[in-house]
Amino acid sequence: MPLIFSYGSLHEEAVQLSVYGRVLHGEADAMVGWVCTLIEVPKWHKAASSGTTHYANVERSPKAESRVAGTVLDLTDAELISSDGYERDAEYVRVMITLASGRDAWVYLSARTVD
Numbered sequence: 001m002p003l004i005f006s007y008g009s010l011h012e013e014a015v016q017l018s019v020y021g022r023v024l025h026g027e028a029d030a031m032v033g034w035v036c037t038l039i040e041v042p043k044w045h046k047a048a049s050s051g052t053t054h055y056a057n058v059e060r061s062p063k064a065e066s067r068v069a070g071t072v073l074d075l076t077d078a079e080l081i082s083s084d085g086y087e088r089d090a091e092y093v094r095v096m097i098t099l100a101s102g103r104d105a106w107v108y109l110s111a112r113t114v115d
Contacts, residue, residue, distance in 0.1 A: 002080045003105035005029060005097065007036065007070035008056035010083065010108075019086045020079050026071040030100040031107065034068045035061040039110045041090075055090055057110045072105055080106070 006026075009015045013023050038054040058068050075083070083106075084094060092108040099105055 001074050001076060003103060004073050004075065004080070004083060004094075005031065005070050005099060005105040005107045006073055007031070007058055007068050007107075010073065010086070011071040015086075016073075019082050020075065024073040024075055024079075026073045029070065029072045029103065029105075031058060031068040031070070031097060032100050033061055033064050033066055034058045035063075035066050036068055037113070039112060055092075055110070057113060058107070059109075059113050067100065072099065072101075072103060083108070 004010065010019070011026060016023050035058065037057045037059050039057045040054055041052050087094070087108040091111045093111045093114055094106045094108055095114070096104055097107050
C-alpha cells in the first residue's frame with residue numbers, strides 16, 4: 001500500500017472523509033531538512049471565495065536539523081489517485097521523500113516551489 005506524508009489538510013478527519021470516504025490509519029513522523037511555508041491562494045481560485053488566503057507548503061531548508069512534523073497515512077492505489085485530484089486543484093505535485101523513520105512516502109508540494 002502506498003504511503004503519503006501529510007503536514008496539512010489531508011491529516012484532518014473531515015478532509016479524509018470527503019476525499020476517501022473513510023478515515024485513514026496514520027502514524028506520526030517527520031520530514032528532516034524541510035521547513036513549513038505558506039503559499040498565497042490566487043484570488044481567482046475557488047478556495048479564495050471561501051476566505052482561504054494561504055495553503056500550507058514545505059520547502060527544503062539549508063539547516064539539516066529542520067523538521068516538519070506530520071502524519072504518514074496508509075492508503076490504496078485508488079486513494080492515491082484521489083489524493084492527486086484533491087491536491088492538483090491547489091497546484092501541488094507529488095514527490096517521493098524519505099522520512100525521519102526511514103520510510104519512503106509521497107508528499108505534496110506546491111508546483112511553484114519545486115526545484
